[in-house]
Amino acid sequence: xxxxxxxxVAASALALMLGMASARADDAxxxxxxxxxxxxxxxxxxxxxxxxxxxxxxxxxxMIKSLFDGLMDYEPGTTKLKPDLAESYEISPxxxxxxxxxxxxxxxHNGREMTADDVKYSLDRVTNPKTQSPxxxxxxxxxxxxxxxxxxxxxxxxxxxxxxx
Numbered sequence: 001x002x003x004x005x006x007x008x009v010a011a012s013a014l015a016l017m018l019g020m021a022s023a024r025a026d027d028a029x030x031x032x033x034x035x036x037x038x039x040x041x042x043x044x045x046x047x048x049x050x051x052x053x054x055x056x057x058x059x060x061x062x063m064i065k066s067l068f069d070g071l072m073d074y075e076p077g078t079t080k081l082k083p084d085l086a087e088s089y090e091i092s093p094x095x096x097x098x099x100x101x102x103x104x105x106x107x108x109h110n111g112r113e114m115t116a117d118d119v120k121y122s123l124d125r126v127t128n129p130k131t132q133s134p135x136x137x138x139x140x141x142x143x144x145x146x147x148x149x150x151x152x153x154x155x156x157x158x159x160x161x162x163x164x165x
Contacts, residue, residue: 053126056134071100071119085114087165102165116161124148124155 043063049055052064073084083089086100106114126133127148139145143158 053122053131053133053135069106104165115164117164120155120159120161123159127156128154 041063043059045059047055047060047063048057049060050064050067052068055061055064069085071084071086072081072089074080075082083100083103085103085106087103088101090099091097092099100119102114102116102119104113108114123139123142125131127136127139127142127145129136129149129151136149139156140149142156144153144156145158147153148156
């Protein structure tokens with residue numbers, strides 16, 4: 001049970017690591033929806049941060065999950081992972097290498113397209129001790145984590161961007 005929970009939390013952390021807007025062709029859009037308007041959401045306490053690298057309590061997590069997309073997400077109502085900002089992914093036969101292919105056309109709020117370098121930056125940032133991310137340890141199995149956590153490296157050696165996508 002502990003391993004299941006740890007893997008579920010780690011997968012959730014990975015899914016939230018990138019905060020960016022996306023438009024997916026497979027998302028159903030209400031033809032009667034009108035742009036604009038307001039939504040009011042109330043919480044018992046203030047939301048302390050919208051930074052997905054440090055907002056790990058339930059209050060922040062639920063708001064961050066509502067605002068940002070990640071490489072992976074869950075199929076609604078299940079614990080089954082599916083690609084989100086990733087178009088697809090492969091796991092090596094030994095289970096040690098994960099290769100994500102990013103969707104083309106995913107843009108940040110400023111219009112710049114997301115690249116694999118952005119994914120690497122996000123993972124390097126969350127594991128950097130200066131960020132003080134409560135979830136940094138979820139990435140402890142990535143090669144180079146110990147060096148980054150100890151302040152001996154600025155980048156995870158096990159995360160590489162082989163091309164823009």
